[in-house]
Amino acid sequence: MGEGGSDDGFSRELSKRTVFVTVGTTSFDKLVMAADTDQVKRELRNKGYTHLVIQMGRGSYIPQKNDGEDGSLVVDYFTFSPSIADHLKASSLVISHAGSGSIFETLRLGKPLVVVVNEDLMDNHQIELAEELAERKHLYCARPQTLSKTIANMDVESLLPYVPGDATPVVKHINRFLGFPED
Template identity: 35%
Template sequence: MAVKLCFVTVGATASFEGLIRAVLQDSFVAELERHGFTRLLIQHGKGGQELFDAYRAEYENGQKRHGLEVGGFDLCPDMTPYVSMVRKDEANFQELGMMISHAGTGSILDALRASVPLVIVPNPDLADNHQQELAEELAGQGYAIVGKLDDLPSVVAKATNYGERAPYFRRENEKPFAVMSDELSWTED
């Protein structure tokens, strides 16, 4: 049986419990299943551990629900192997999945480098709106889809349709770098 993964990451610096709650909602999990996903893997961070543990306890210690295998972990120094699991790999029976991410630049770049469908969900609890601006700019250029916590099931079909057309970030392609540079005041030496 082929594996189709939805990988969710909240990053390492700020808690984003709202995103954890949103991806564990029955409506979101059911929408994943409707679009052929077989796994949901959540990097929940320290702030999301309690939510994830409660979910696991309520639903038979991580056993399949809605036909999906659900797993999670705290933090990892290198997300590349997890992002790679989203990519299509016929030799390992992997279908193209999707990545849902907080609006952290490291996570965004990981997804763009891997050329996987990316949904960026800005954290509305942060002090300013730089995450929203970054997400909207990247979406406007066709690099990502902007997701909202109160309507996350709607992005599953969009990401599935994005499919093989997911843009790939190369250093020669300055658009994503310029957007992140402008938003974060990066400078090149």
């Protein structure tokens, strides 16, 4: 070990900053394809992220793996995992579909979050949830075609922590939208 530091893997592990992309149990190829673009990878690298792990669910689009030897983002993917929670905990940034389970699990862990809404879904109430939480500055909201711009413009330090129990206003908003009577 020289004066300038160690190469024991420990310092490399400390500087590892992983972005975890999840589509849950669905198929959301547009999100996987967006995450796999050179523009998104470049923006992530510019923000200091080192690894990109994509959970592609039932999708048919296969992202391109990369070992990062050339200094670019290390990219890996898988379809399903028995514990998405482990990937969420290990990540520095999460890019997720707009499923409420994924959103609230990520926020509960205090991880910065970009929610990408699937505009192809009919009666998509997930959009309202994501946009409401983005308005409250708990997360960023994007579309597949705006993901690279959202990443370029985001400042994860400006996000506000989500406090569990804070869901009442969101639930009221959704209930109003759905036409349910207020209590």
